[in-house]
Amino acid sequence: MPKGIPNSAAMYGIYPRSWGYEVSIVRNGKRYFQQFGRASYGGDAQALRQAQEWRDGVVRSVPPVPRRTRAEKLRVNNTTGVSGVFCQVAPGGKVRAWVAKTYIGQDEILRTDFPVNTVGDAAQALAIEERARQLERMDGLARLHPAEESIRTSPPASPAETLVPKRSKSEIKRSTNSSGVSGVHFKAPNPGHPGYWLAITYTAGRGSVSKAFSIKEHGAEKAKQLAIEERQRQLEQKHAFMQQESSAAAKTPAISIPFLPDQPSRASSLLHGMAAAEARPAQ
Numbered sequence: 001m002p003k004g005i006p007n008s009a010a011m012y013g014i015y016p017r018s019w020g021y022e023v024s025i026v027r028n029g030k031r032y033f034q035q036f037g038r039a040s041y042g043g044d045a046q047a048l049r050q051a052q053e054w055r056d057g058v059v060r061s062v063p064p065v066p067r068r069t070r071a072e073k074l075r076v077n078n079t080t081g082v083s084g085v086f087c088q089v090a091p092g093g094k095v096r097a098w099v100a101k102t103y104i105g106q107d108e109i110l111r112t113d114f115p116v117n118t119v120g121d122a123a124q125a126l127a128i129e130e131r132a133r134q135l136e137r138m139d140g141l142a143r144l145h146p147a148e149e150s151i152r153t154s155p156p157a158s159p160a161e162t163l164v165p166k167r168s169k170s171e172i173k174r175s176t177n178s179s180g181v182s183g184v185h186f187k188a189p190n191p192g193h194p195g196y197w198l199a200i201t202y203t204a205g206r207g208s209v210s211k212a213f214s215i216k217e218h219g220a221e222k223a224k225q226l227a228i229e230e231r232q233r234q235l236e237q238k239h240a241f242m243q244q245e246s247s248a249a250a251k252t253p254a255i256s257i258p259f260l261p262d263q264p265s266r267a268s269s270l271l272h273g274m275a276a277a278e279a280r281p282a283q
Contacts, residue, residue, distance in 0.1 A: 009147035013055050014048075021051040027062045040166050050163060059151045064142040068135050071102065080124075084131045087124070088113070098127035102134035110134045165239065183231045184224070187212070197227035201234035203241065209234055 013025040020037040036051040038044050072083050080086055090096045101111040112130045114123040143149075188195035200210035211230045213223040 009150065010052065012145050012147040012151075013058075014051050020044075020047045023051050023055045023058075025055065025058050027058075028065055032058045032062070042164055046164050050166075053156065053163060056151050056156065059148060063152060064148065067140050067142050068138045070142045071135060071138060082128050082131060084134070085124075085127045095123075098123040100127040100130035100134060102131065102138065104134075104137055110137070165242075181228050181231060183234070184227045186224075197223045199227040199230035199234060201231065201238055203238050206241070209237075 013023055015022045015024065017035075019039070020035065020041075023032070023034045023036070025032045034051070034054050036047045036054070038047045041047045041050055074081070074083050078086075084102050085098065085100055087095045088097045088099060095116055097113045097115045099111065099113050101109070103109050112127070112134075114126045114130075116123045119126060141148075183199060183201055185198050185200070186195055187198050194215045196212045196214045198210060198212045200208055202208045211227075211234075213226040213230070215223045217223070218226060
């Protein structure tokens with residue numbers, strides 16, 4: 001947005017990038033920062049919803065400082081040691097008066113002057129006391145953006161079950177992918193081999209599970225489709241395992257849930273065996 005004009009409530013603290021969205025919110029000198037890529041969440045809409053949910057969580061859990069706390073913070077140019085208290089100096093350099101001033105709201109600014117020629121040396125102390133009284137009229141939290149209060153008081157915009165989980169790196173389709181589906185690849189051991197379509201999925205801490213579908217046995221299109229279906233089955237099983245593992249980690253003692261593919265992961269031996277079988281002349 002142009003300088004001086006706040007972002008809309010939906011985009012508060014969220015910045016569009018060529019690859020997705022970036023969230024950046026500062027609280028009490030600490031920056032809360034996170035990135036949400038389109039590829040990681042399957043598209044622009046989900047990446048934006050994830051960014052908004054994360055932003056809203058920060059806003060709800062880390063509110064701004066109270067207005068009074070911010071008002072009591074000393075400014076860099078303060079020379080009195082007390083915020084909101086300053087002196088007026090005559091042309092000759094002599095202090096003419098001490099002033100207590102507090103901004104309460106847009107239409108309410110409190111100010112009291114204590115002339116030295118009237119109250120003498122007590123002018124500074126009186127100004128400090130007056131500043132304390134003025135601060136007692138200040139309440140609420142610092143207002144950083146018009147959307148802040150509505151975000152803190154409203155329920156989550158998106159039910160948790162409608163938010164897709166972040167994709168692992170293995171689930172993101174690369175530019176070199178030939179199948180159009182991440183985790184599904186065409187392989188051929190040598191130029192004369194008809195090849196096969198391979199579905200492979202990696203799960204952190206559990207290794208890879210894979211299954212190959214021979215073009216010689218199924219035909220090119222059928223082998224590819226079978227690999228795509230197998231990849232989907234592998235992903236469903238991976239997500240189920242990760243959810244169960246996450247739930248188990250919250251319990252004491254933790255429960256270990258085994259990851260049992262339909263077939264054991266023997267990608268290397270399976271593929272070499274298939275290649276050898278197809279290379280063998282028909283009997």
